[in-house]
Amino acid sequence: MDLFQLTTFNADAAEGAQPAENHDAADIAALREENRRLRKVCQALVERVETGGRSGGAPYAAFERSVLLAEQVRERTDTLHRTLDELGQANTRLSAAKAEAEAANLSKTKFLAAVSHDLLQPLNAARLFASALETHSLPDASQALVGHIGRSLKDVEGLLGTLVDISRLDAGVLQPDKAPFAVSTLLDALAEEYRQLAGVRGLALHYVASSAVVESDLALLARVIRNFLSNAVRYTERGRVLLGCRRRKRGLEIMVGDTGPGIPEQQRKAIFLEFRRANQPNSAHSRGLGLGLAIVDRISSMLEQPISLASRPGVGALFSIIVPYAEASSATSVAKIRYAPPLQAAEDLLHGCVVWVIDDDLAIIEGMQALLGSWGCRVRxxxxxxxxxxxxxxxxxxxxxxxxxxxxxxxTGIELAARLQRRYPGLAAVVITANHEAEIKRATREAGMHCLLKPLKPLRLRMLLGNLLTKP
Known part of the structure; x- marks a missing residue:
């Protein structure tokens, strides 16, 4: 019996009871009125209790729902804890995998550094011997074979250098070493080199020299311009290639243009991706991995020197890079350096010049003797x-x-050269290395020496020697 029924029963009983002898009619009326009032109070209390748990439900139903919700919360909390434990274990495994990947990447970097040195050594020697052979008087058939050997070695050098560069860029071990230099020291040598390559392809190379002094990493900037020139010569079937500069407010714009097939609009972004090349099915000179412009794009970002491309299909393409000018004080000091004319002056200066070569590789020693001797140097x-x-x-x-x-x-070669310069004042020193680290280039420059990278490019060496011999 619920509260309402019990109260009603008691009230009805009170109404049906016979009044006692000592109760009069007024007392009975008062008692009935009190019972009615108590019924209303009880009714109100029952309604409040029934609706107090939640709207539209009884207290017990609300209690059941509360228990059910509490159970669901407990189950979901347990599930959340299990998931967090699994995530923690997964994070631990991921951290271990990341550490293994970083260790593997470091190992790869060390391996590539060792491979680049060990492989570039014999390749450097082969290039030296081939270049020395080209200066000899040989029968036409033999001269043609020597030319094929030189071009094949150059292709191997390009492929190997590309793979090493992209790996170093991925590993983050290739850092720029920016310094002021006269842009002619870079472009003069590249113009001479690619004028010969363009001539083999039946192309003319037009070079517009510049006296500007810029600030950049010379070796990395050379990598960019060399790629532009290589692509221009490779994909241009007839016409000409242009190498020149324009002075802009932001810096010097170094440009390489051609009269080749051009690059369609839809391919202009793709060619800067890895393993992508312009679709030129008619070109017989499209050897490569499709990494050249990807490397150019990364070097540009590293140097913070933007590149651009303008092209019209069927007319040609123009690649360029903006290089900042050197500060006024640096530009003045660099501009005072006199540079030798590219080839003939260098040949005259090298004849009879005493050049010392120090290397622990016998093949390199013999190759340098053959090359420098073919230029008329007295080599020791x-x-x-x-x-x-x-x-x-x-x-x-x-x-x-x-x-x-x-x-x-x-x-190191820098330490040895410094020791010999103290013994022989005025001795010009060139450090040659297969290591592209910025620290070595910086240390060489701070020691007042020059740095050349392996595989050694004979024309670059020849022009540098001519430059060194013209200094007062």
Whole structure:
């Protein structure tokens, strides 16, 4: 019996009871009125209790719902805890995998550094021997074979250099070493080199020189311009290639244009992606991995020097890069350096010049002797200074060419060159290395020396020697 029924029963009983003898009619009326009032109070209390749990439901139903919700919350909390535990375990496995990947990447970087040095050494020697052979008087058939060998070695050099560069860029170990330099020191050599390559393809190369002094990483900027020129010569079947500069407010715009087939609008972004090349099915000179412009794009971002492309299909293409000018003080000091005319002047200056070569690789020594000897130099080459001085006959060297890595537990090429410069004041030093790290280039520059990268480009070496020999 619920509260309402119990109260009603008691009230009805009170109404049906016979009044006691000592109760009069007024008392009975008062008692009935009180019972009615109590019924209303009880009714109101019952309604409040019934609706107090939740709207539209009884207290017990609300209680059941509360219990059910609490159970669902507990189950979901348990599920959340299990999920968090699984995520924690997954994060632990992911951290371990990331550490393994980073270790593998570091190992790959070290491997590539070792491979680049070990593979570039014999490749460098082969290039030296092939370049020396080209200067000899040979039968036409033999001369053609030597040319094929040189071009094949150049292709191998390009492919290997591309793979090493993209790996170094991915690993983040290739950092820029920006310094002021006269842009002519870079473009003059590239113009001479690619004028010959363009001539082989029946193309004319027009070069507009510039006296501007810019600030950039010379080796990385050379990589960009060289790629532009290589693509222009490779894809242009007839006409000409242009290498020149324009002075802009933001900096010097170095441009490479051609009269080739051009690049359609829909391909202009894709060619800067890895393993992508312009679709030129008629070109017989499209060897490559499709990584050149991808490397150019990354170098441009690293240097913070933007590149641009303008092209009209069937008319040609124009690639360019904006390089900032050097500060006024640096530009003035650099501009005072006199540069030798490209080829003939260098040949005259090199004839009879005493050049010392120090390298711990016998093949490199023999290759340098053959190349420099073909230019008329008096070459003295050995693996150590003592051995070099023993065969020098007391001659004073004018230029020193020294390898940076001279074997374990030995001084670096920079240290050795500095020691010889103290012994022979005025000795010009060139450090040659297969290591592209910015620290080596910076240390060489701060020591007042020049740095060339392997595989050595004979024309670049020839022009640098001519430049060094013209200095007062």
């Amino acid at each position: 080459a050995a693996a150590t200074v003592s051995a070099l001085e023993a065969v020098s006959d007391g001659e004073r060297p004018a230029v020193l060419l020294v390898d940076y890595h001279l074997g374990d537990h030995r001084e």
